[in-house]
Amino acid sequence: MTTTRIDTVRGADGPPPPPRAGRNRLVGAALIVLSLAATLTCYFVFTTWLPNDRTLYREYKAAEACPARRVIPRSENCLRKVTFTVEGTRKTTKNMRATLLGPEPFPRMVVPFGDRGPVLSGLQQGDRVTGTVWRGVVVVVAEGDVRQNSADAPRDEPQMTAAVGTFAGLLAALALMFGAMLAVSQNKQVVRQAGLAGVNHLEHGPAGPAFWRFGREDRQNFWDATGNPRRDV
Structure with missing residues (x-):
């Protein structure tokens, strides 16, 4: 009887807060922090990453052929064609690249590719190729009349970058909404x-x-x- 009376009094004062309230607040706070990170990512994509990629592509397309020099610098803001010898290649799905040996200042260049393409698929050790170097990286590899862009070549493909920024913006909005709902769920x-x-x-x-x-x-x-x-x- 005493136990029943005590329980009744406690029930009159109202039930204790549910044990999930603290966990909901914690999850809500984590989602709000996630929304802030996603907001910063979205801001960075549309104010820095995307404009920089567009500027880099325009500068690459405007670059002209480099003049002849007795001493060639490692990095030039022009397009220089250099003859390379293929040291080896990797043609797996996750690792597509060619290692090229050339004259100074490009004694050994590792050139990544986005696909096997028309050039990488046929390269063998000892082959002679012509590489176009811009700002210290090989942007095009040619074997005879066949050319292939490397993964380092600037591209006019803003869609993927914009998609990343858009996804980050949507994630920020959803995380903020659900985080706020969980943070006040006990009320x-x-x-x-x-x-x-x-x-x-x-x-x-x-x-x-x-x-x-x-x-x-x-x-x-x-x-x-x-x-x-x-x-x-």
Whole structure:
């Protein structure tokens, strides 16, 4: 009997907060942090990454052939054709590259490729190829009349970069929305009642029944809900 009385008193004071409330707040906070990171990523993509790629491509297309020099620098803002000898190749799906041996200042160049293409697929050790060097990297490899761009060659393909930024923006919005919902989930009943009261108040005005009160069986208007004392249950 004593135990039953104690439980009844505790029940009158209201149930303790559900154990999931703390976990929901933690998950909500983590989602909000994720939304901030995604927002920064989206900002970086559209303000730095995408403009830089576009500028790099325009500079590459505007580059002219390098003049003849007795001493060739490692990096030039022009296109220089150099004869290389193939040392070896890798043609697996995850690793497509050719290792080229050339004169100074390009004694050994590792050239990555995005696909096997028309040139890489036929290269063998000892083959002679012509590489186009721009700013210290090989951007084109040619064997006879067949040419193939390397993975280092600038490309006019902003779609993928823009897709990354768009995805980051959508992720930021969704993470912020669900994070905020979880962060306040323990107060969802209060929020729901407040929302209903606001809708009813707008519908009926101050004189209409819009508010629930403890100890009352029906809704009350604004003046009664704020002006009369609470009645004992």
